[in-house]
Every structure is written in C-alpha cells, then in structure tokens.
Amino acid sequence: MSLERIDKWLEQLNQVGQTSSPGLYRLAYTTQEQQAMDIFRRLCEKEDMDVREDAAGNLIARREGTAPLPAVAIGSHLDTVYAGGRYDGTLGVLAGLEVIHRLNQKNIYTKHPLEIIVFRAEESSRFGMATIGSKLMSGAVSLERLAALTDKDGVTFPEAVEEAGYSFDSLIEAKRPGTDIKTFMELHIEQGPLLEKNRLPVGIATGIAAPFRLRVNVEGKASHSGTTSMDIRKDALTCASELILGLEAEARKEKENNTVATVGRIDSHPGAMNVIPGHCQFDVDIRSTDTASRRQVYSQFKKQVQKVEKARGLKVTMETISEETPVPLHESIQECFASTCGRLNLTPFFMPSGAGHDVMNMARKWPAGLLFVPSVDGLSHHPDEFTALTDMIAGVDVLEHSVRSLANEGHQKAFLEVKS
Template identity: 40%
Template sequence: MTNTWLQKCIEDIAKFGAGERGMDRLAFTESDRQARQYVIDLMLEMGMTIREDAFGNVIGRLEGTDPHAAPVVTGSHIDTVPDGGKYDGVVGVAGALYAVKNLQTRGPLTHPVEIVVFMAEESSRFGFATMGSKAMVGQVNQTLWSKAKDKDGVTLAEAMRTFGLDFANIKKAVRKPGDIKAFVEMHIEQGPVLEATGKKIGVVTAIAAPTRLKITVKGFAAHSGTTPMEDRQDALVSAAMIVLAIQEIALEQSRHGTVGTVGNLKVHPGVMNVVPGLVEMWVDIRGVNHESIIECLQDVKDAISTIAEGQETPVAIDILTSDKPVQLHEEVRTVITEAAKSCGASYQDIHSGAGHDAMNIALLAPTGMIFIPCRQGISHNPEEYADPEDIQIGADVLVETLYQLAK
C-alpha cells in the first residue's frame, strides 16, 4: 500500500521549477532554493537540527542515544537537468525524509541519522557532476571549478554568492574518515534492467564512473562558395570523423559495459555559407571496468591524432573529469539485501551505469545504494516515471536498512 505522505512530498518538490515540458531546477537557482527550503521545513517539523556546509549541502540530523557515535547518513539530490524528470534524485530525498519519519516511531537509535541534500549533482549548469559530494570528500579541483561558467556566463563563484556562500571556503565542507558510519542512497535505476526482470529492488554492486573530455578542433574558416573542396581545413568534417571514431571504439569496448557519447557540439562561426573554422565537442566515456575505460580513452586519443594529421586540423583534448568506477561496500550491500528480504521485496544485484553522489561518499565511508525500477529505463526526460508502489517498497527497504545500521 502506497503512502500518501511520501507521494505528496515528491509532488510538492516537483512544483519548484516545473516548466512546459519538464523540470528546470538547476543548481543554485531560485527554484533550487525554494525546493531546498521545502525540504528543510519538513526536517524541522520532524525535530531535526539543520546545518548547511560550505558548498551548500543541506544536512538534517536526528540525534541518537550515543552522542559520540558516528551518524548513519542517507539522501540524494534535488537539482535537475533542463527539461528533466521529477524522480531523479528526489525519490532519494523524499525516501530519506519518509525513513526518518518512520524511524522515530521505532524507538531510540544508538547512532544519529542524517539526511543530506547534495548540491549540484547534475553537471548541466557548470559542467561538473556530483559537486556537493566531491566537496564533502575533498575531491575538488578548485582551479578548474574557478573557471566554471553556465551558458549565461555566470560563474560558479557568483552563483554560490547568491546563496550566501564563499567559493574560497569550499574546503571547509570536507568531512573526515570516521565522521560517517555508513551512507545509503535510494535512487531510480535510470535503466531498464529491474523493469525487465520484474525485481523491485536493485542492490547496487558498483557505480560506473565518467571520464569527460572537451575536444577542440581547429580548422580554417573560409567562404563556402569560393574555397575548393581539396583546399579546405573543415573543423566540422574532422569533428564528424571523431564522433564516428568514438562510436566505433565504444562499441568495441561495450563487451566490458563501457559506453561513449558525444553529447554536444558547438560549431564556429556556425553559419551556412562559411566553412567551419572551430568546433568544440564534449565527450562522456563511462563504465564499471577501469581498464576498459583507460583503453577506450587511449584509442580515442590515437584516433584523434590520426584524424587531425590527415585533415590538417589541430585538435586539443582537455580532460574535464576522470573518476574511477566504485565498488560499493559488501557489508552495507548485505544489510540492504537482508532488509529487502524482511520487507518481502524481490531483489537482485545490479551495477549503476550512471554516476551518483554515493560514488564519492564511498571514499569516505561504507556505502550502499538501493535502486527501484523506472518505466522503460527513461531518465533525464519529462517522461521519467516511477510507480508509487515501487517507490514505497524502496522507501520501506531504506527504513529497515537505516534501522539495522543505526540501532
């Protein structure tokens, strides 16, 4: 039986940033601020104490009986991609709130329980993913982040300032090893496996990590009508060849579960009657096999070198991020599995093709993830949907998992 409080929480958060097509609740925007305040108000109603760290992660705390015990932590994010869905991240935050609400009825817990609403999980605004959890574990490249701008030219530092935060103080968000007993994140799968198998719970074994590149191809802009074909240095032609090369290389590595995507190209000057003189392209390579990712990256570099030389179009490659796949903690996975059994929920082991804040927190504390099915595996899309009964089952498994870890 579904819980109306849990569903109302998800629907209420969806009101902030709702657009004509989908959700537009980018990090450090007004809709993000409003959604965060809604969650904070619910935490306060539950008697939790609230603090915000130096990067803007919201942390609500329910005290345990042992003031010296490390907290058991749960949560996710509420920022979205442009035209996104209303379940990605939000299910984990709403599920965490539901869990704390229910844990309060089960008697005193030894360990405190914390809910974290991570800031800027999506890379949509500033080009860096899982920023809040990276700040929490000390994985910030402050030089690169200082250059981050959104499509309107607003820098990360400027956006933080609107939230009363100082970019120079990001390092103050770091938590030390031992500060957290365990972390568990509930999330929609964002893939089709659970729906296909009919299982209600995915016990995540590993999280794929993204390697992200910005590739800049330099040609020579020239008149499209007067420049002979054989004399052209067409940056877009070279870029197209690179796109196809990445497709072929990723297909070769797909036997290891590795994928490669060119998700964005900017062509300059970008008019019909000028041979393109410059192309910027952004590439996402990810998987759970680190050796495969490395091999894929090297093959991409080799292919680009050959294309650049053959087309006489110099190419620059900037590595924006290079994260390692993360194996989740066996003992936490066992607790989740036993919780699923006790709740009567069907389950299976599964790996995550998408990155999550959990992959960063795993550097700091034993970490696990609970997946629930989403319709047709669709995510980052207005068609994203999770059945209320599936959300309920996931939340109940989360409650039991947190109870066992914090009792």
C-alpha cells in the same frame, strides 16, 4: 499509507520550481532550490529531527542514536536541471524521510544516529560542475576551482553563493571529519532502462562509472563544394564522422564491461552548405566502472585516429579534458542491500551506475551504497520522468531495513518479524 504520504510529499516539494513551461526549474543556489530545502526542513522538524545547515548550505537533519557513535546517513539533492523531472534527487531525500517516519511510528531506536543530508548543487546545469555540495562535504574540491565557475548569465559561483546568503570563503568549512559518518546511502531513480526491462523494482549499484573526456580537432581544408572533385578534398567533417563511427564500434566491443562512448557535441566550420568543412571539433566521453576497459576503447580510438589521418591526409589532434577515476561502492553495503532484498522477497540485482551522484563523492571518504528504483522508459532530466509509487515503496523498504541493520537498532524483534 506509505504510498499516500510519499505522494503528498512529492507533490508538496514539486510545487516549487514550476513555470509556464513544462518541467521544474530549481537550479543550484537559486531561491527555488532554497524554497524546496525550507519545505523539506519543516517536514524533518515534524519528525522531531534536529536540522542544521552547513557552510555550503547542505541541509543535515539528524535523529540522535542511543550511543555517541558516527551517523548512518542517507542523502540526495533537491536541485534540478532546466525543465527537470519530479523524482531525480527529490525521491532520495524523501526516501530518507519516510524511513525516519516509519521508525518514529514503530518506536524503533538505533544505536547510531541517523541523518538525512540534502546536498546543494548536485546538477551541473547551472555552473558546469556537478555534485558541488557533496564535493565540499567530502573535501574533494578547492575554492580555487569553484571561483572559476560562472553560469550562462555571467553570474560567478562566488556571487551566486553570496547572493544565496553564504560566504564563499567559508564554503570549505562544510568538510566533515571521517569520524562523523559510519556509512552513507543514496536511493535514486535509475535514469536508465535496465530495471524496467528486467521487471525489477530495485537495483544495487556496484560502482559509479567515470568519464574520460577528450577534445578532438580535425584540420582539413575548406573549399568550394561545387568545384572541388571528390579525390582531392580534405573534408574535416567526413573524417570526424569516420572517427565517431569507429569509436562507437570500439565501445560496442566492450559491452560486457558496460563501457559506453559518446560524441554529444560537434562543431563544423565554416558551417555553410556550399563549403567543404575545413575544421571540425568534437568531444568524446568514454565511461565505464572498469578503468582497463575504458583505456582499451581509448587506445583503439587513438590507433584509428592515426590510420584515418594517414589515409585521408588530414591533421587530427586530441587533448584530454578530464580523466576521472571510477568509484567502486562498498561491498559490505552491497551485501547488506542484497541480504535485505532476500528477506523482503526481492531479487537482488547488481548493476553499475552510468551517471554520477552525490554518493560517489561520499564513497571516496566513507563506506557508501547506492540503490536504484526504475525509471519508466529510462527517462530522466525530463518533465515526463516517472517512477511508480509501488517501486518507490520497494526501494524504501530495502533502505529502511538496511538502515536499521547498519545503525544497530535496539529492537531486534521487529527486524526478525520481516522474515515471516
């Protein structure tokens, strides 16, 4: 029954944002995101939840507890990237709804209130900043920073927010006091290949890797590709290539710390077939849950820059674009997930999260946890994103029993029955 229900809900929500091309288009603060939120609101109301929207448009659906205590909250997002998939974010909020549905069916009440939170604007696709809704809820972003954002059509973030019916100046009122929430949990698709490779339905995130980002400029000398002999060239692109390969080698040495390094953008000037590139700019993204390991890759890269610069006689400069702190996830929640896995005869599998999620902002303020379910082929942010229903159910099972335990359910008997 669970299978059919979740499948039906997914179908309902993913009607929104379809176009003539493949994939879903529910960009942050667009009518499509709003429509999906409206559908989800109705689904929550059917489960007898009280639903409100905060000043940023985050949706908060609440099921009261039997005592006036902080809430045990579950959340994720309904916005997508351009040509996004059916599960990223959407599955997380539906998992919360399924937990509530099951508790309603079983007539189980908890001491702590339960909440499902649908965060606005999780994806950075439209405004270049990710997890805006959860940043606002946890108080991790200023209006000043948000005011500077624009989308590709030149619409500013304040304009988009006002157009969607919210007041830009009031956005900060979405910040919630620490006493509102006891714990926060997110269920998300893995967006990587690890669970599938290990044939496991559920993963427990230990922390969220944070990127250290650099912009590198290589100053060489543009000259004729036919008349400049190889020994006197100052080729900025071959210099950049050597540095990029060096970076890759350094990151590989840190494999056991799950550190990764990527150059995903490179510009070469003047960009003509018959001219030796005189200038090159590329961006470096080094990520890890381990700050020391990330630092190690960076310092080795810096040494290489000096070496290559000298050997090739070019000028290389670097500037730091951002240096974010990795977010550890709360051990008590990891343990709760692990013992729940044990009770459900699932192998507890701990892994870092390479990607950012709303939970990373919530975790800076509240004890928080993140559960992964497999992504087929590790594919995500893509129309072919897929997670098998049976894996989703395993994830929801872990979530349900963790919620019941953390929110102090009244009917302990039902919980013990799971053991047998």
